[in-house]
Amino acid sequence: MHAYRSHTCADLTAANVGDTVRLSGWVHRVRDHGGVLFIDLRDHYGLTQVLCDGDSPVFDQVEKLRSEWCVRIDGEVRARDESLVNPRLPTGEIEVYIRDIEVLGAAKELPLIVFGDQEYPEETRLRYRYLDLRREAMQANITLRSDVVASMRRRMWDAGFREFQTPIITASSPEGARDFLVPSRLHPGKFYALPQAPQQFKQLIMVSGFDKYFQIAPCFRDEDPRADRSPTDFYQLDMEMSFVTQQDVFDTIQPVIAGVFEEFGNNRAVDQDWPQISYADAALWYGTDKPDLRNPIKMQIVSDHFAGGGFAIFAKLLEQPGTEIRAIPAPGGGSRRFCDRMNAFAQKEGLPGMGYIFWREGENGMEAAGPLARNIGPERTEAIRQQLGLGTGDAAFFLGGKPSDFEAVAGRARVEIGDELGLTEQDRFAFAWIVDFPIYARDEETGQIDFEHNPFSMPQGGMEALEGDPLDVLGYQYDLSCNGYELVSGAIRNHKPEIMFKAFEIAGYEPDEVRKRFGGMVNAFQYGAPPHGGCAAGIDRIVMLLADEANIREVIMFPMNQRGEDLMMNAPSEPEPDQLMELGLRVIPQD
16 A cells, blocks of 8 residues: 555545545544544545544544644545435545554644634735645635646647747846846846846747747736735736737637636636727726726716806816816716715725716606706706716716826726626626727826837837827737736737837937847847737736635735735845855945
């Protein structure tokens, strides 16, 4: 017999009754039923009930067992009494009578209990992550993650892609976040960087003549933490193709992503129609470039109904350039109580409040109510209702100013309204491609033009587009959103050196600076670079959605905390003096 087990803790069934078996695992729970000890023995695969009474030669040893001790037992498989069968367990028809036992690893008093669903502070869970990972929910999440990655790999190979690995230590690159820098011992005063993404290398793979590339790629970004973002590192399904258009990329990656969600979505509906929405329309309709389309609410511009009207605040606001009034329809929200609640929500978000109108049944039929309705009069109010397609029992909320000042809050209000009124569908994955991203933006403080998004995207219209107003230049850049999260980001790349130099020149980069920072790619593009494009899908975020978790740390095996600290391994840590000396570095204390 094997030294540790003949079966796993999920293998045994009624067909094994009478067999002598060996199991190894952890003591999940101990129950003392008057001289008979019942133990739930757990391994990665499942649970088996084992028992021991005074007739067993090892009863005294079994009495000493405690939760999470790692043990090996030998015993005889018995059928449970019919009344004691547990249909929820694959092994629920049997139990194992213990004849022999060996303690493989004793456990001291536990800082967190593995059995049950107790809540523990995140600090405790991350400090003792190896115990936290033993819990059923975490085992399921991490197993799901592994299965999702394996499925992605199979689907990419089936689509004709090959997997190539790109360097983990490289040069700094402007991907939109801070680099993690690595000092060079052989070149004092110089630094490598951990890659924020394999962006430049995957483009060079295309220049090298490989037609389709993918990689399950680790990426490193020194970012501020969020519930849906790791503050240090993450993994993405990275892909690139040569001789493709934007639509080719969509047609290639959609079956992969949709297939994964169908395979692991636990019977939740997966939308097959993925609309393409411009960045400008997404901002207008949803207040975000990662909209949740399960919520049917679309915001609209209603400035004309307030210009020169009786509501002085909006009327005066519209006299300023670049301002507008937007309405958030709220079907079913037509009560003063709900309107007051949403007004309070806006105040918590830092705004003075939101204007509102709601329509109710009056003595003479439907009537509009609320301060705005009284100020702008029935004719304008009725025009707003008709534009928004609302009726009795509905409401609308209004925000005004420069869109950049209120757009994000409007987007969050839309989500809140959809959730509060039960408009947002559950048990569904709704996808949308966000396209036509602006390449440039103007800094409102300095007035300077800089890249708004990926600097390596091909401008729509090529060189000719770069001769006009930079703020009008759109890129062949795209994101895929699902249920309010960005899952995929990508672009058709700028593979022509003359267009690349011009694009960077507009953002204030001289040709010498471009050559210095991106010399490898610029040089390569002078030797017959093919048109190419691709994208990257965030694996952590995809698994988070599939696992129905709200925090990305629930699907990462060993995550950092919100301060970017590894409490289990005590990282980051202070270097030894001889390490600093070898690297030619000195740490300057912060005041």
